[in-house]
Amino acid sequence: MxxxxxxxxxxxxxxxxxxxxxxxxxxxxxxxxxxxxxxxxxxxxxxxxxxxxxxxxxxxxxxxxxxxxxxxxxxxxxxxxxxxxxxxxxxxxxxxxxxxxxxxxxxxxxxxQLDDPERGFSYRFDTKLDMRMNKNAKVSAYEVVNQYEEGRLSKIIYDYGEERHARKIARLICEIRAEKPIETTGDLVEIIKRAYKGKSPKHPAMKTFQAIRIEVNRxxxxxxxxxxxxxxxxxxxxxxxxxxxxxxxxxxxxxxxxxxxxxxxxxxxxxxxxxxxxxxxxxxxxxxxxxxxxxxxxxxxxxxxxxxxxxxxx
CATH class of the missing domain: 3.40.50.150 (Vaccinia Virus protein VP39)
Known part of the structure; x- marks a missing residue:
């Protein structure tokens, strides 16, 4: 076909x-x-x-x-x-x-876009947080992860990712970034994994990455x-x-x-x-x-x- x-x-x-x-x-x-x-x-x-x-x-x-x-x-x-x-x-x-x-x-x-490591869309690659479809856009995944306040971040992850661990993930992100900025997709994946107990049927970062991408690109x-x-x-x-x-x-x-x-x-x-x-x-x-x-x-x-x-x- x-x-x-x-x-x-x-x-x-x-x-x-x-x-x-x-x-x-x-x-x-x-x-x-x-x-x-x-x-x-x-x-x-x-x-x-x-x-x-x-x-x-x-x-x-x-x-x-x-x-x-x-x-x-x-x-x-x-x-x-x-x-x-x-x-x-x-x-x-x-x-x-x-x-x-x-x-x-x-x-x-x-x-x-998913398969290009430099675009930062995928949790499969450890690269700079980005996720912008338009590279000239002002807001990237870096700004969302490092600058959004905890409540707003939690709502985005829950609403756009339908992620049941949204509050815990948002809290962990805010705790880590208080010490140093979260720079890469790999750093974010490791934080998300900490919110999960036991095994997940799908990659634990999938829903959160989807949510952040939707927010970045409106x-x-x-x-x-x-x-x-x-x-x-x-x-x-x-x-x-x-x-x-x-x-x-x-x-x-x-x-x-x-x-x-x-x-x-x-x-x-x-x-x-x-x-x-x-x-x-x-x-x-x-x-x-x-x-x-x-x-x-x-x-x-x-x-x-x-x-x-x-x-x-x-």
Whole structure:
């Protein structure tokens, strides 16, 4: 199934399912909000006719450089912008478009970012604390770990990592950093391990690293704002496809899509509708699309991915 996907950068998850559900107008204009290695972008470009157009966004210059070499062969059919996809409305304005035919968001950190020791995303490497998707961002994991007060740190680890040891981990971090700054991912991993008694079914640092990464890159805030902007940017019949990798993201997408798919939002006790609200979208995927067994054999990191799709109403 995946032999024809040329991607040295990373394997795009739910590749065929995404393209098939997103591209409904071969001559239309599409936006890939998370370019990464360009796997999904190239899939969209292949599905478009010569009249079609794809705009891709990424805040990571490394990704833009790689994809620029890979997708340059498509000429004027493709263009890219360095930005955070929360500014997708500005990007579309600069590109000269008001309403478009489809938008893709592949949320989270890419395999290449995880596998690059210097980026500080992974607990597998002992390197400088960073975790910034945009290397020019002011706040890195170092500032979160060494400057956030204990209560705020505990809340982030609990809310974004769903980590039951959040308070103990935050307390240990504050105790250690009072003596000297916590400089590396390895230092942080050792602190987190102290909060666990006995063996953990997964790496004990996994949830805390996820939480800090989400905080550093404001991932949930960006996602929530971007969904609203994306729906407003679609033509009637245009589609928004979002791939998520953990429950917090998927829950937000599911709830936002549900909220936008109903007419009346009045309290149930009111006998007559007074809100005059109209549904903006039709839900295409009542249940999320998940990877098939053949993809999981090829790409184990796809196991937690979920694809949800909605279509803009007129």
């Amino acid at each position: 995946f032999e024809d996907i040329e991607c040295e950068y990373h394997i795009p998850v739910l590749y065929r399912e995404t393209i098939e559900n997103l591209v409904k107008n071969e001559g239309g204009v599409y936006l890939d909000c998370t370019l990464g290695g360009g796997g999904h972008s190239e899939g969209i470009l292949k599905a478009l006719s010569e009249k079609g157009k794809l705009i891709s966004i990424d805040q990571d210059q490394q990704a833009l450089d790689f994809a620029g070499e890979r997708l340059g062969k498509y000429g004027k059919k493709w263009e890219s912008y360095k930005d955070n996809f929360e500014n997708l409305d500005t990007v579309l304005y600069l590109a000269g478009y008001d309403k478009i035919d489809g938008i893709l968001m592949d949320i989270g950190v890419s395999s290449t 991932e949930l805030d960006v996602l929530e704002r971007s969904i609203d902007k994306a729906i407003n940017a679609l033509k009637p019949g245009g589609r928004l496809a979002i791939i998520t990798f953990h429950s917090l993201e998927d829950r937000m997408v599911k709830n936002k899509f549900k909220e936008m798919s109903v007419d009346c939002i009045c309290p149930p006790e009111l006998p007559v509708c007074r809100c005059d609200n109209k549904a903006k979208v039709k839900i295409i995927t009542r249940k999320p699309i998940t990877p098939k067994d053949d993809e999981l054999k090829f790409n184990k990191r796809a196991r937690s991915s979920k694809l949800r799709v909605v279509e803009r109403l007129g």
